[in-house]
Amino acid sequence: MAGTLPRQESAGPRVSGRVRPALPGLILLAALVAAWFAVKYGARVPDQQMPAPLQVLREGWAARGQLVKAAASTLGGALAGFLLGNAAAVLAAVLIASSPAASRVLVPFALVVRTLPIIAIAPLLTLLLGNGVITIMAVAAIIIFFPTMINTVLGLRSVPLEALELMAVANASRLEVLWRVRLPTALPYAFSGLQVGAATCILAAMVAEWVTTGTGLGYLILQAGVQFDVGLMWAGALVAAVLAVAVFALTGLIARRVIPGELADAR
């Protein structure tokens, strides 16, 4: 996570120009930290419920090696799951949009999988896939599959009738229609699914880690909570949030490459 964010800020002489768009964000961040201080010391919340910001920083820094290692483990599983889940979701969406029979089977199946509490599936997946990064990847893929699939199906079905008629007049094959009309139309929709998945994949990886592998941020947060190490627990949660924001920013980068026009500035 350290790689993606700071690089933008080290842009030399153009720094002021780059900082300006980030200003509202910085103000919001400062306000949040100020509110944290105010609530902590104003209402005298006990450490158990809310540790002081400095305590979180201090304990997080003291455990930095542990945090970085855990974050790397979580990020690896989450990113692999992100790629796999989205690829599978787009494939399923193409099937669903092109065949009503596939839609009758796949949509309810995806829904059933989506509603099974991951805590119930994870032990089963551990039995099948072992106690490693593969299981984390599978859990993340399963959880992010659904939003991307739903959105991509909507996108594939949102093609204007006129465009399809034009393709029919031009005697285009179904594959050509898919490639030249349907997929381009579906891109912004699929991108929405990616954005949801970006935040969710970190969360899913942490749940999987908690249940199965005993590594990564998920396990660290849980372990810290059990041992009443509140500072470390909050530090872990903060790192998780930073990771999620980083993956989210990554989807923005991808979108700017892939989706033309106005969408590009949608972050």
Added chain:
Amino acid sequence: MTRRIGLLLASGAVWLALLGLWWLIAALEKGPATLWPTPAQVASALWGLHAAFVQNAGTTLGEAALGFAVGVVLAVAIALAGERYRPLAGSLHGLAIGVYSLPLIALAPVLVLWTGSGLTTKVIIAALASFFPVLINLTQALRTTDENALELMRVGGASSWQAFWRVELPYALPMLFAAFTVAAPAAILGAMLAEWVGANSGLGIQLLNSMQNDDVPQLYACLAVASMLSLLAWLVFTLLGRWLCPWHAWLRLAEAQN
């Protein structure tokens, strides 16, 4: 018409095959026979406890519905604020991702410390689990509104509120309803998760109890009921979306194909 019946039969056959596969695995399982109950065992657990299931499903559905409503209001508020004051959008979304990515399992105990183990905790968790897809889809939809239609509104002297109500919102409806079909199952899952930390009734607590009692058929029955609720929610929002957006391309597409 015959094609439609054939389709129905084909998809029914796939589901029957899956059920048969499950039955086969359950029958072949020679171990302590606790991990794979047969469909019949699950059905009898479901039927034997149907009063409890109805009550628990009602509790969970109520919590999820409240949380979903709160989540949608939250998401719409953030999306509209972000689009009205565009420079704020990035940081608002960053904040939303940060909150959304907090592990709910770790958050639930903290929330219980803050608000007690009553309805509030469940509603907050369900809202947190469901607001994000709505926020993202609505934002995306607002940003991809047909420029020509908006231009027309401006030329016609419409206020920004009128432009939103007459153009942007109708344009956003299909994506909004797609988000609802994602968010509603998430809210149900969130409510169940929150019940794990402490509740008197609900599907989540029933699931936890049956897990601790090693009552596997009841565990599977809980999962089946939870899936049923989610399917129902998905169906309601899908149909509602089609009913509310009769002008959308997907319906004209369906008509053209028939």
